[in-house]
Amino acid sequence: MNVDYSSPVMRLTRRGLLYLALIGMSAIILAPFYIVLVLALSRSAEVFAWPPVWWPAVPQWQNFLEVFEVTAFGRAMWNTFVVASISTIGIVIIDGLAGYAFAKMRFPGRTTMFMLILATLMVPVHVTIIPLFIMFRSFPLAGGNDIFGSGGFGILNTYPSLILPFLATAYGTYLMREFMKMLPDNLVEAARMDGAHEFAIFWKIYLPLARPALAVIAMFNFTAVWNEFLVPLVMTSTADMRVIQTALADFADQETVRWTLLMAAVLISLIPLVLMFIVGQKHLIRGVALSGTKG
């Protein structure tokens, strides 16, 4: 252990500078949230006032209610919640299974297959979005399509078109594989000796042990899908299938942007994520530390 031989004055100065730096960084991170809050509580006239309004004269709390009256923001939030939840459950199961298989099972082509999955990380979503759109539009026997996938809209404008692209991720598979590899191999053998079948070994032994990694994947994915804009924009066009990010665009038309309502909506949309991080931060920190991953 290092022993600090410096004088008390030196130590205090050093500590003071450290706190100053931390406070400065926190201010930079929190500044946008403060601006969003001020704008959400302002009257339209105060938005572009000069000098800027540090705190509105009369906070307009009713802006938060108006968000739901002016647009179908409630519906959009529900849609987002459904899509993010189902895709997160899917990812936990599918990526968990895939990670377990790649880490603990032996089968021909294991490495090649894993490399192929990893390679998809290098393909940007913008490249695949059009083929994905065509696939979903040509989905057979759905949305008025015949068996060959023509004649209708397929699964466009439905939940599946928003969920399927996020039902499994290469990143999650990679993370789960790395985490599962850290868990001892002989638990498989012990469980096999104890008469557990292959799925029970995964479900009862490895999945509970992989909880920290699953928490990380679940939270990262939920956040990512919650904030997703491009896929919902391309896959849906009807008002009842709006998600938060596309619904936010409703607060702007060709001439004006309703900044106060937009900012209020942004704040509302953040609440579930903030709650999730508060509840899950213990798992998240442990998971990130154990799997050596950053968001």
Next chain:
Amino acid sequence: MTVAVETKDVWKTYPGGVRAVRGADIRIEPGELMVLVGPSGCGKTTILRMIAGLERITAGEILVGDRVVNKVAPSKRGVALVFQNFALYPHKTAAENIAFPLESAGVPKSEIQPRVAAVAEMLELTTQLDRRPGELSGGQQQRVALGRAIVRNPSVLLLDEPLSNLDARLRVVMRTELKRIQRAIGSTAVYVTHDQVEAMTMGDRIVVMNDGVVDQIGTPQEVYLTPASVAVAKTIGSPAMNLLAGVASATGGAVRIEGDEWALELDGDGGAHVARSLEGLAGARVVLGVRPVDLDLRASAAPRDEGGPAVLASGTCLTAEPLGSETLYNVTVAKELVRVLRYETHVGIREGERASVALAPGARLHVFDETSGKRLAGVALQADGMGARWRPYENADPL
């Protein structure tokens, strides 16, 4: 059931051509505690894992009871395995760990609880049942691992170096404990270890393995007193047997074995016995095996002693290691290091002094073929009124 476990000419070749086990034939009787012992990589754990069903066999047959189990799933073989590092499920409590095999077998919940309680009581774990493995000591974890194995009442209990993760003191305690439990449940046990003390103290019989081959199967006394090969002689006994290379020549009924700065005359019935065993041996190159406890150390001023049946060689005492009740002397004879174990705390020889290495009364000698390493003959030094005489010594007869 005539046999508990049998391996019939079992081979294991790993991808890449490594032959871990070569033609193992082992018969384990019901209720027996059989120990597989040998150095690292000798194939003992591979055999255990093949019996467990965790490793596929390349050729041969494995029987558990009267049933060939080559293609039977591990959990259906009626065997249970205690892993070297226990392999407990870290997220389950001791009770849940022990209950897991019963749950997997679909045993009703009402039946699981009493069975877990009974096992816990036998293993003195009752107060630890609610704890997770991380909250248990090494010895307790080992008991949980054992509990998980015996809760299903397996006909065969397989133990893979179960004591190697425990400290020395606990190992001695658990040795007795394991033997007690094995007797109590009446299962056959197959026990793998590289520790020859464990093998000698625990085994009803011992299988000594080397380089994938079964070298010898016998009681601890048999393998100690009549090792079948140089490899067995090296594995069993502590301190290890002295093995000196030499050339044997038979003249009349006697045999003279001569090495680098040592020589030995074997006369009497023992000499004739060795002479017979040497017949047909090309070059007559042999390895003389003698245990440190069968040697004696005498002060000697002369560079070379005058021979006689009791004196083997003379050399320099390199180190004297007091072990408490006995002292281990390391004596250099030519380029060899000869170990002598004496119970007298003071033989009167200090490090750096010249000394004669003599054969102790009743000493047993083992003659091995240098090429094949196989045992050729054994002789024992017998003192009578006429002086020392050698007599044949086989079949582990206690002298």
